[in-house]
Amino acid sequence: MKIGIDKISFYTPAFYVDMTELALVREIDPNKFTIGIGQDKMAFAPITQDAVTMGANAALDILTEEDRQSIELVILATESGIDQSKAGSIYIHRLLGIQPFARSIEIKEACYGATAGINLAKDYIAKHPNSKVLVIGSDIARYGLDTPGEATQGAGAVAMLLSANPRCIALEDDQVFLTEDIMDFWRPVYSEYAYVQGKYSTEQYLHFFETIWAEYQRKFNQPLESFTALCFHLPYTKMGKKALDLIIESAPVADQERLLENYRLSTLYSRNIGNIYTGSLYLSLISLLDHQSQLKAGNKIGFFSYGSGAVGEFFSGHLQEGFKEHIVTSQHQNLLANRTKLSIADYETRFKQELPKDGSTFEIDATSDPASIMLTGITEHMRQYIRKD
Ligand code: COA
Numbered sequence: 522m523k524i525g526i527d528k529i530s531f532y533t534p535a536f537y538v539d540m541t542e543l544a545l546v547r548e549i550d551p552n553k554f555t556i557g558i559g560q561d562k563m564a565f566a567p568i569t570q571d572a573v574t575m576g577a578n579a580a581l582d583i584l585t586e587e588d589r590q591s592i593e594l595v596i597l598a599t600e601s602g603i604d605q606s607k608a609g610s611i612y613i614h615r616l617l618g619i620q621p622f623a624r625s626i627e628i629k630e631a632c633y634g635a636t637a638g639i640n641l642a643k644d645y646i647a648k649h650p651n652s653k654v655l656v657i658g659s660d661i662a663r664y665g666l667d668t669p670g671e672a673t674q675g676a677g678a679v680a681m682l683l684s685a686n687p688r689c690i691a692l693e694d695d696q697v698f699l700t701e702d703i704m705d706f707w708r709p710v711y712s713e714y715a716y717v718q719g720k721y722s723t724e725q726y727l728h729f730f731e732t733i734w735a736e737y738q739r740k741f742n743q744p745l746e747s748f749t750a751l752c753f754h755l756p757y758t759k760m761g762k763k764a765l766d767l768i769i770e771s772a773p774v775a776d777q778e779r780l781l782e783n784y785r786l787s788t789l790y791s792r793n794i795g796n797i798y799t800g801s802l803y804l805s806l807i808s809l810l811d812h813q814s815q816l817k818a819g820n821k822i823g824f825f826s827y828g829s830g831a832v833g834e835f836f837s838g839h840l841q842e843g844f845k846e847h848i849v850t851s852q853h854q855n856l857l858a859n860r861t862k863l864s865i866a867d868y869e870t871r872f873k874q875e876l877p878k879d880g881s882t883f884e885i886d887a888t889s890d891p892a893s894i895m896l897t898g899i900t901e902h903m904r905q906y907i908r909k910d
Contacts (some may be wrong), residue, residue, distance in 0.1 A: 522647070522650060522685050522686070523685065523686055523687060523691040523841075524643050524646045524647060524683065524684070524685055524687065524691065524692060525643075525683065525684075525687035525689070525690050525691040525692040525838055525841075526681050526682070526683060526687055526689045526690045526692070526838070527653070527682045527683065527684040527687040527688050527689060527847070528583045528584075528588075528681070528682040528688070528689060528847055529583075529679065529680070529681045529682075529689060529803065529806065529807055529810075529848075530579055530580070530582065530583045530679070530680055530807070530849055530852065530853070531579055531677055531678060531679045531680070531790070531797075531800065531803075531804055531807055531853065531856075532575050532576075532578035532579035532581075532677060532678050532680075532856070532892075533564045533575075533675075533676060533677035533678075533794045533797070533856060533857070533860075534564055534565060534566045534567060534570045534575070534676050534677070534860075534890075534892070535567075535859065535860050535861060535890065535891050535892065536564070536565040536566075536567055536860060536861050536862075536863050536871075537562045537563060537564050537565055537793070537794075537860050537861075537862060537863065538562065538563045538565055538862070538863055538865065538868045539561075539562060539862055540554040540555055540560050540561055540562060540563060540672065541554070541555065541561075542864075542865055543563070543671070543672070543865055543868075544672075546865045547667060547671075553672075554672045557759065558672050558673065558757045558758075558759055559757055559758030559759040559762070559788070559792060560672060560673070560757055560758065560791075560792060560795060561792050561793055562792070562793040562794070562795070563672075563674055563675055563794075563795040564675050564676045564677055564793075564794045564795055564797075564860075565676060565863055565868055565871065565872075566661045566676035567871060567889070567890055568871070568874045568875075568876065568885065568896070569885055569889060569890040569892070569895040569896045569897070570661075570676065570890065570892065570895065570896065571601070571603050571661070571896060571904070572597070572599040572601050572602055572603060572609055572659040572660060572661065572678070573597075573603060573609045573612045573613060573616075573659070573896075573904070573906065574892065574894045574895050574896055574906060575659045575661075575676065575677060575678035576597055576599075576609065576610075576613050576657040576658075576659035576678045576680065577612070577613045577616040577617055577894045577906075577908075578678065578892050578893060578894050579657060579659065579677075579678040579679055579680035579800075580613070580617055580655060580657060580680035580682075581617065581893055581894065581908075582849065582852060583680060583682065583849065584617060584655075584682065588653060588682060589617065589618055589619050589620060590620050591620075591651070591652060591653040591684075592619050592620065592623055592652070592653045592654065592655050592682075593622070593623050593624065593645070593649065593652040593653070593654065594623060594624050594625075594626075594641070594642065594645050594652070594654040594655070595610040595613060595614050595619060595623055595624070595625040595626075595654075595655045595657075596610060596626055596627075596628055596638035596641060596642065596654065596655065596656045596657065597609045597610035597613060597625075597626075597627045597628070597657050597659060598627070598628045598629070598634030598635040598637065598638045598656070598657065598658045598659075598799040599627065599629070599634065599658070599659050599660055599798075599799055600629060600631050600632070600634065600660055600708065600798055600799065601659075601660045601661045601662075601663075601798070602627060602629070603904060605710065608625055608626050608627035609627050609659075610625040610626060610627055610657070611625045612904075612906055613625070613655075613657065616894055616906060616908050617655075619655070628641075630828045630830065630832050631706060631798070631799075631828030631829040631830050631831070631832075632660075632754050632756070632798045632799055632801060632802075632826070632827060632828045632829065633799075633826050633827065633828025633831075633832045633833070633834065634658060634799045634828065635656060635657070635658030635679070635681075635799040635800060635802070635803060635826075636802065636824075636826035636828075636834050636836075637832075638656040638657075638658070639656055639681070639683065639692070640696065641654075642654035642656050642683040643683065643692060643694075646683060646684060646685055650685040651685075652684075653682055653683065653684045654682075654683045654684075655680065655681070655682055655683075656680075656681045656683060657678055657679070657680045657681070657800075658678060658679050658797070658798070658799030658800035658801075658803060659677075659678030659679075659797075659799065659800060660676070660677075660678070660797055660798035660799050660800065661676045662674045662675045662676065662756075662795060662796040662797065662798050663713075663714060663715070664714060664715060664717065665714050666869055666872055669719050670715075670717055670719060672757070673756055673757045673795065673796050674795055674796065675791075675794050675795020675796040675797050676794075676795070676797060677794050677797035677800060677804065678797065678800050679797070679799075679800035679803040679804055679807065681803060687841060688841055688843060688844060688846075688847045689810075689840070689841060689844045689847050689848070690806075690822065690838040690839065690840055690841060690844065691838055691839050691841055692836065692837075692838040693836065693837050693838060693839070695737070695740075695741050695743075695836055695837055696834055696835070696836040697733050697736045697737045697740060697741075697834065697835050697836075698733075698832065698833070698834045699729055699732055699733050699736075699832070699833045699834075700831070700832050701725075701729075701831055702830075703721075703725055703829075703830065703831050704718065704830075705717070705718055705721050705722035705725045705829045705830070705831060706718070706722050706829030706830070707829070707830065717829075722756075722829055723760065723763070725829070725831055726754075726756075726760060726764065726827050727763060727764055727767065729827055729831060729833035730764040730767065730825055730827070730833070730835075731767055731768075732833075733825070733833050733834070733835045734767075734768055734825075734835060737835045743821075743837070744771070744772070745768055745769070745771050745772040745776065745780070746772040746773055746776035747821060748780070748821050748822065748823045748837070749779070749783065749816065749820035749821055749822060750779075750780065750783035750784070750787060750809055750813070750820075750822050750823070751765060751780065751783075751784065751822070751823040751824075751825065752787050752802060752805040752806045752809060752822060752823070752824050752825070753765070753784075753787075753802065753805060753824075753825045754801050754802040754805075754825060754826055754827045754828075755788060755791040755796070755801045755802070755804070755805055756796045756801065757791075757795075757796065758788040758791050758792050761784065761787075761788065761805070761825075762784060762788075764825065765780065765781070765784055769781065783809060783813060786808060786809050786812040786813045787805040787806070787808050787809040787812075788805060788808065789808045789812055790804050790805070790807060790808035790811075790853070790857075791804055791805060791808065793857060794857075799828075802824060802825070802826050806822070806824070807848075807853065809822070810844070810848050810850075811848065811850040811853055811854070816840060816844075816845075817840065818839075818840050818841055818842040818843070818844065819839060819840065820839065820840045821837055821838070821839055822837065822838055822839075822840070823835065823836075823837045824836050824837065824838070859891075876898075876899045876904075877899060880901050880902050882898065882899070882900040882901075883898045883899050883900075884897065884898040885897050885898050887907060887909065893908060893909050893910055894906065894907070894908045894909070895907060895909075
């Protein structure tokens with residue numbers, strides 16, 4: 522039985538920062554951000570968007586009533602969750618109107634979480650072939666104003682509906698995993714911001730990719746040229762390119778050109794959104810599907826997932842007959858086209874906005890955010906969410 526991604530979509534908030542403008546205010550050569558790091562725009566989450574609302578917004582328009590009745594497991598992968606105890610997927614389950622006899626859980630392992638969710642989903646569907654599983658990766662990447670990590674921030678979510686006989690991409694059982702206890706990026710429970718050793722995290726990402734790729738070849742012997750494209754976790758778009766460069770010369774020249782072009786296409790959304798942590802690898806898949814018109818059923822795509830701390834995984838999938846009919850490209854492009862650019866001063870003011878932490882009531886005007894699902898405030902430590910339609 523084939524199991525995999527039946528539908529996939531993303532959401533990113535309605536505001537962004539232009540990286541050239543940010544560089545100029547920070548007195549940095551803009552080429553460092555746009556070429557050296559590879560980012561043109563950075564999505565910014567207003568106070569009305571969090572991991573819950575972005576995740577729900579990502580799934581909202583791809584689910585039919587039949588899907589809502591068939592989903593038995595809702596998995597939210599996030600490293601910017603809103604509660605140390607309650608799973609954010611419980612709110613998402615309600616906001617999306619999913620049938621009640623479902624499990625809702627939250628998974629954490631840095632940017633690897635959504636891949637762990639996909640593995641759980643596959644195992645569940647293998648035992649319950651009539652069920653569907655909703656896997657969401659949703660995060661706000663924040664390093665702080667005027668920090669080295671600032672240029673690699675972002676916000677957004679990817680929603681994936683997994684099922685038997687998927688219409689988009691069937692996933693193989695060829696996963697290779699690696700765990701090593703390292704401190705490249707972490708966020709203690711008392712801290713609003715992540716601690717990151719930027720250069721070290723980059724080295725570790727590459728070390729994980731090289732080690733896992735070698736083990737994948739030893740176990741499955743799938744040469745690079747057998748892949749139509751490789752999709753990478755993209756903390757910034759230059760990162761995946763550094764990894765691809767480590768192995769690209771093992772393929773014949775014509776295949777190298779195809780893989781490099783497909784890599785470029787897979788980074789277009791991330792280049793304009795930034796790092797969305799758990800959803801980032803799957804945003805690169807959506808970007809490839811939306812921008813590469815030459816893709817065909819049967820094409821093999823490789824995926825490299827990396828979560829700091831660290832866990833990595835490589836696996837593959839095959840595009841399915843008719844997959845193009847199930848991809849909502851125009852929805853994605855409208856979302857990006859209708860964003861509002863923030864001045865750097867406005868971004869800095871909004872960046873410092875916080876919900877009260879003392880139990881007092883704080884209300885937000887529902888018209889301040891065009892999103893269908895948003896936070897309208899907090900009262901007695903309980904976040905208030907609405908779905909407008
Ligand atoms: N024109 C073109 N490129 C330029 C440039 C210019 N004027 N100035 C610098 N660059 C290049 C550098 O050569 C470097 O390229 P390279 O990595 O290919 O050598 C790149 O821009 C970044 O410059 P660097 O000095 O390394 O930037 P930094 O010290 O500000 O740190 C990160 C960059 C990514 C480490 C930092 O943003 C960070 O810590 N991010 C969060 C952690 C993260 O994303 N980790 C990834 C793994 S999960």
